[in-house]
Amino acid sequence: MTATAPRPTTDAGPEGPTRASSTKRAPTRRAGQGRTPRAFYWMVVPAVVIFFGLHTIPVVTGMFFSLTNYAGYGTWSFVGLSNYLNLFRDDRVIASYLFTFGFAVVSTIAVNVISLAIALGLNSRIKFRTAFRGIFFIPYVLAILIIGYVFNYLFANSFPTILQSMGLPGANILADPQWAWVGIVITTVWQACAFNVILYLAGLQTIPAELYEAAGIDGASSWRQFRSITFPLIGAYFTINMVLSFKSFLQVFDQIVALTNGGPGTSTESIALVIFRGGFQGGEYGYQMANAVLYLFVIILVSFIQLRFLQRREASF
Amino acid sequence: MSSTIQGAEALQTTTSPVDPGASSPAGTPPRSRRRRRLDGGTGGTNWWLTALIAVCSLTVLLPLYFTIVTSLKTPDQLGGTGFELPTEIRWQNFADAYQLTNFPQALLNTALITVGAVVLTLFTNSLVAYAIARNMHKKFFRGLYFYFLAAIFVPFPIIMLPVVKETALLGLDTPVGLVLLYTVYGLSFNIFIFTAYINSIPIELEEAARMDGASTWGVFWKVVFPLLAPMNATVGILTCVWAWNDFLLPLVILSDPSARTLPLAQFIFQGQFNTNYTVAFASYLMALAPLLVVYIVAQKWVVSGVMRGSTK
Numbered sequence: 001m002t003a004t005a006p007r008p009t010t011d012a013g014p015e016g017p018t019r020a021s022s023t024k025r026a027p028t029r030r031a032g033q034g035r036t037p038r039a040f041y042w043m044v045v046p047a048v049v050i051f052f053g054l055h056t057i058p059v060v061t062g063m064f065f066s067l068t069n070y071a072g073y074g075t076w077s078f079v080g081l082s083n084y085l086n087l088f089r090d091d092r093v094i095a096s097y098l099f100t101f102g103f104a105v106v107s108t109i110a111v112n113v114i115s116l117a118i119a120l121g122l123n124s125r126i127k128f129r130t131a132f133r134g135i136f137f138i139p140y141v142l143a144i145l146i147i148g149y150v151f152n153y154l155f156a157n158s159f160p161t162i163l164q165s166m167g168l169p170g171a172n173i174l175a176d177p178q179w180a181w182v183g184i185v186i187t188t189v190w191q192a193c194a195f196n197v198i199l200y201l202a203g204l205q206t207i208p209a210e211l212y213e214a215a216g217i218d219g220a221s222s223w224r225q226f227r228s229i230t231f232p233l234i235g236a237y238f239t240i241n242m243v244l245s246f247k248s249f250l251q252v253f254d255q256i257v258a259l260t261n262g263g264p265g266t267s268t269e270s271i272a273l274v275i276f277r278g279g280f281q282g283g284e285y286g287y288q289m290a291n292a293v294l295y296l297f298v299i300i301l302v303s304f305i306q307l308r309f310l311q312r313r314e315a316s317f
Numbered sequence: 318m319s320s321t322i323q324g325a326e327a328l329q330t331t332t333s334p335v336d337p338g339a340s341s342p343a344g345t346p347p348r349s350r351r352r353r354r355l356d357g358g359t360g361g362t363n364w365w366l367t368a369l370i371a372v373c374s375l376t377v378l379l380p381l382y383f384t385i386v387t388s389l390k391t392p393d394q395l396g397g398t399g400f401e402l403p404t405e406i407r408w409q410n411f412a413d414a415y416q417l418t419n420f421p422q423a424l425l426n427t428a429l430i431t432v433g434a435v436v437l438t439l440f441t442n443s444l445v446a447y448a449i450a451r452n453m454h455k456k457f458f459r460g461l462y463f464y465f466l467a468a469i470f471v472p473f474p475i476i477m478l479p480v481v482k483e484t485a486l487l488g489l490d491t492p493v494g495l496v497l498l499y500t501v502y503g504l505s506f507n508i509f510i511f512t513a514y515i516n517s518i519p520i521e522l523e524e525a526a527r528m529d530g531a532s533t534w535g536v537f538w539k540v541v542f543p544l545l546a547p548m549n550a551t552v553g554i555l556t557c558v559w560a561w562n563d564f565l566l567p568l569v570i571l572s573d574p575s576a577r578t579l580p581l582a583q584f585i586f587q588g589q590f591n592t593n594y595t596v597a598f599a600s601y602l603m604a605l606a607p608l609l610v611v612y613i614v615a616q617k618w619v620v621s622g623v624m625r626g627s628t629k
Binding site: 036037039040041043044047048050051053054055057058059061062065072118121122124125126127128130132133134135136137138139140141142143144145146147149150151153154157158161162165190194195198199201202205247250251253254257258271272275276279280285288289292293295296299300303 | 361362363364366367369370371373374376377378380381383384387395396397398399400441442444445447448449451452455457458461464465468470471472473474475476477478479480481483484497498501502504532533534537558561562564565569579580583584587594597598601604605608609611612613616617619620623624625
């Protein structure tokens with residue numbers, strides 16, 4: 001990929017005359033404003049074609065098959081919107097949406113509150129700051145599936161034993177349909193905080209120290225300083241972290257496979273898990289594509305509302 | 318939280334222009350600037366907060382300690398809380414896990430897919446972002462930018478079922494196909510951060526190169542790409558961690574069992590031998606270790622790379 005090879009062929013055409021006519025007067029770039037060097041098209045067109053093929057086409061075919069009764073094999077026929085109507089009558093689908101949203105709301109709040117607190121701690125005058133930052137980022141580089149297996153064992157064996165030795169009732173929460181989601185939240189938060197801590201730290205470092213100096217002279221309390229300086233100034237980070245973490249938690253899959261596999265019963269089935277199971281193993285290809293399309297609209301809607309709401313709050317400070 | 322702010326406030330009054338003797342004099346410029354701003358040497362260290370952070374960091378370290386300890390035990394030492402030290406170390410767990418998961422094959426597959434994804438992502442995504450960033454005023458490129466950006470909001474499950482059929486049809490249900498998918502699916506986010514960074518590069522540098530007769534390609538490879546180094550580091554780290562740890566995409570795409578990646582090998586292994594905990598933990602540890610070791614070695618660099626990416 002040296003520059004010498006394509007230069008004569010690609011650029012002589014569109015740029016040659018331009019450059020020759022304006023060498024003395026104007027920089028090439030401004031002279032070329034009217035027409036784009038063909039090289040720029042060569043840079044993007046292959047990527048666009050592959051992106052279209054491997055991203056857009058699957059989305060479109062998915063939307064198409066959501067209108068059919070395709071099982072994933074064999075023949076199919078159009079069924080109109082009946083897949084979509086059936087979704088709203090399917091208890092398993094409704095339960096998965098409720099579970100996923102509840103999980104995502106709780107995890108998003110927990111992750112953002114905890115990460116912000118840790119980031120504030122790591123940004124202040126503590127000893128071994130670099131080492132602690134290093135430690136808190138470790139979970140990010142570990143595969144969530146494997147972490148899930150480790151936590152699975154902790155929930156099933158270690159924690160009940162520890163609780164019992166303290167005289168408390170100890171049981172495996174993952175085996176309890178009512179409380180299994182808490183185990184999934186704990187594992188998720190343990191891993192997701194790592195990345196959010198780093199993002200918040202980056203945000204905190206953009207705040208000029210002079211602001212705190214001035215506030216200190218004015219006698220503002222530390223809580224007041226957090227509310228009036230720190231939080232508004234990292235508001236953009238807060239918004240983007242909330243939106244991105246909520247969106248990624250709505251797609252929860254790996255940790256559920258490792259911790260409960262959707263159980264006990266179907267009490268911890270996420271939307272992604274229902275689409276995966278129904279689509280690949282249950283012969284519900286068309287039906288689950290309708291589910292996926294619905295899911296797409298829900299995610300877009302939620303992200304949009306969240307951005308709107310959080311940005312308005314940001315401005316009101 | 319509150320002590321943080323107090324700390325920041327107090328330090329401002331005590332900071333002297335000269336670095337206090339205790340802090341290392343050999344700091345790189347950005348580092349020493351941060352120091353001067355935020356911790357005025359050891360004099361004002363907040364020990365309570367340090368202790369609190371230390372306790373919090375145990376929540377990260379204890380599960381790791383637990384994994385290591387369990388992987389070294391014999392089956393009859395299981396039970397109890399699991400945090401006890403092993404009385405008798407059984408290295409055989411690792412040998413068993415090595416065989417049962419076909420570890421070298423899985424490691425090689427994961428490594429090849431990750432390296433492929435990182436290299437292809439860096440070379441192609443930055444190039445596309447460059448072309449778009451420098452032509453934002455043109456309808457075509459502007460449209461492309463929003464086309465790619467919109468894909469950030471498309472959840473993977475909607476692509477999952479159709480893309481499996483498509484890759485099977487095209488013969489891309491292989492590690493090569495995975496590399497391509499990581500490159501394509503990372504494009505949306507990477508273009509977003511690359512274009513922001515490219516916009517901050519002064520265009521005069523490129524104009525100067527053009528005056529010297531460089532083509533558009535030459536400008537990119539010789540001027541822009543080297544200047545993107547910090548952003549390349551960030552994108553490289555994110556892509557590396559993603560491709561190495563990903564489970565769902567290999568699960569649905571790969572058809573050949575010998576092409577299994579490390580997380581996939583744990584999944585299959587867990588299904589078959591889920592009662593053999595000590596060997597299972599040895600296997601988990603072996604799957605987690607490579608990236609963990611890389612991280613410990615390159616820790617400062619990784620953290621600063623990711624932080625830089627998020628401030629842009």
